[in-house]
Amino acid sequence: MRLGRTLPPAAALVPLVSVLHGLSGGMNGASEIRRFEVELKRYHAAEHVFLVSSGKASLYLILKALHRLRPEKDGVVIPAFNCYSVPSAIVRAGLRVRLCDIDSDTLDFDYPSLEKLVKSDKAGTILAILPTHLFGVPSDVPRVRRLVAGTSIKVVEDAAQALGVRVQGGRLGTLGDVGFFSLGRGKVFSTVEGGVVLTSDAEVAEAIKEELRLFKEYNAAEIFWLVVQAVVLSLFTDPRLFWIPKALPFLKLGKTRFDPGFSLKGMSGFQAGLSRGWQPALKRISAIRQANSAVWKEALRGWQGVFQPNVMAPPLSFLRYPVLIRNSDRRRAILKESELRGLGIMTAYPNSLDRLEGVIHQGAGERCANASSVARQLVTLPVHGYVTHLDRQKIKGVFFMSCRKTTR
Numbered sequence: 001m002r003l004g005r006t007l008p009p010a011a012a013l014v015p016l017v018s019v020l021h022g023l024s025g026g027m028n029g030a031s032e033i034r035r036f037e038v039e040l041k042r043y044h045a046a047e048h049v050f051l052v053s054s055g056k057a058s059l060y061l062i063l064k065a066l067h068r069l070r071p072e073k074d075g076v077v078i079p080a081f082n083c084y085s086v087p088s089a090i091v092r093a094g095l096r097v098r099l100c101d102i103d104s105d106t107l108d109f110d111y112p113s114l115e116k117l118v119k120s121d122k123a124g125t126i127l128a129i130l131p132t133h134l135f136g137v138p139s140d141v142p143r144v145r146r147l148v149a150g151t152s153i154k155v156v157e158d159a160a161q162a163l164g165v166r167v168q169g170g171r172l173g174t175l176g177d178v179g180f181f182s183l184g185r186g187k188v189f190s191t192v193e194g195g196v197v198l199t200s201d202a203e204v205a206e207a208i209k210e211e212l213r214l215f216k217e218y219n220a221a222e223i224f225w226l227v228v229q230a231v232v233l234s235l236f237t238d239p240r241l242f243w244i245p246k247a248l249p250f251l252k253l254g255k256t257r258f259d260p261g262f263s264l265k266g267m268s269g270f271q272a273g274l275s276r277g278w279q280p281a282l283k284r285i286s287a288i289r290q291a292n293s294a295v296w297k298e299a300l301r302g303w304q305g306v307f308q309p310n311v312m313a314p315p316l317s318f319l320r321y322p323v324l325i326r327n328s329d330r331r332r333a334i335l336k337e338s339e340l341r342g343l344g345i346m347t348a349y350p351n352s353l354d355r356l357e358g359v360i361h362q363g364a365g366e367r368c369a370n371a372s373s374v375a376r377q378l379v380t381l382p383v384h385g386y387v388t389h390l391d392r393q394k395i396k397g398v399f400f401m402s403c404r405k406t407t408r
């Protein structure tokens, strides 16, 4: 365990002044939530926005709504290298997880596999496909749309890690039939926990409204706990103090769990209040992330056994910068050195979803070879605003301690 300066992997900012806004938002209640909804709608040019307690709850809500419209369909196709929250939400919604392998070059779907899945679905069991922008790396949503054209399969964009990222076709989260963001602790912008659903499809929005009636409100004790967490986040995200929460195992920082037992609530006024001023804050944060991502892209170019996803035009702002390291001993050494020196190099998810035995039983049999090798090779580098020049030098040093530059 390290005592001393430690870079957090993601560092969503919750300034202390936001906690005060949150508290005043708690007083304003519905009007504060309304304000956040209107701002999100305008920013994304979306017709309908719904605010809930987490990204998982957002996805659950979307899937229940789609299933309400198409009760005979129950398959939900997701990339096999993914956050465990995603299968948690699918299982919670009573639906079936269908895994699709990924392309290790782009971290997006392996499109030939996706095409095979769609073409072989003669009985029409697939309800939705979830292009997923992992680390803010854009998935090719237009390509998924073309693939499902002429079917009733819905495209649900998992933009949990990609708030504020703009690509050629528009903002991520608005390119599918319906999309969602997470405002959880490890994401770009956080309200401690929270989720946003966006859609411009009137029929889907109506079904979502129906399902949303079954969601609860936060009670006073839960709000109090949110306030405590917001204060802790605002104080301890700074690298000088981050080692403290990191050393507390019950906080489970950076852990990803399969757990369909999560709660389903509408967003509170406190959380909406925390978001006040999110647009300028997001713009600032994204510019820093974009600049740091470009630095990593340049610094890692041409090193033997180190592979970067092939995704940088236009310049993008990543949540964490993903890199594949082919040699497992070297990867282990890098992670260990980073842990000792508090440099914030992290793995993402311990395994691909096809390896989560007993959870994704439908995936059993279909092994997803690329997803599982990415799970074994991936590390992510921090790109947030606390990363200093000296940190970058140290990270490069650790990264290349056992590595030669190729002569190209």
Ligand SMILES: *Cc1c(COP(=O)(O)O)cnc(C)c1O
Pocket (backbone or CB within 6 Å): 054, 055, 056, 057, 082, 083, 085, 086, 132, 134, 158, 160, 161, 182, 183, 184, 193, 194, 195
């Ligand atoms: C974090 C995340 C989610 C779930 O969001 P929570 O707010 O943590 O429930 C879903 N999908 C992806 C890709 C995520 O990274």
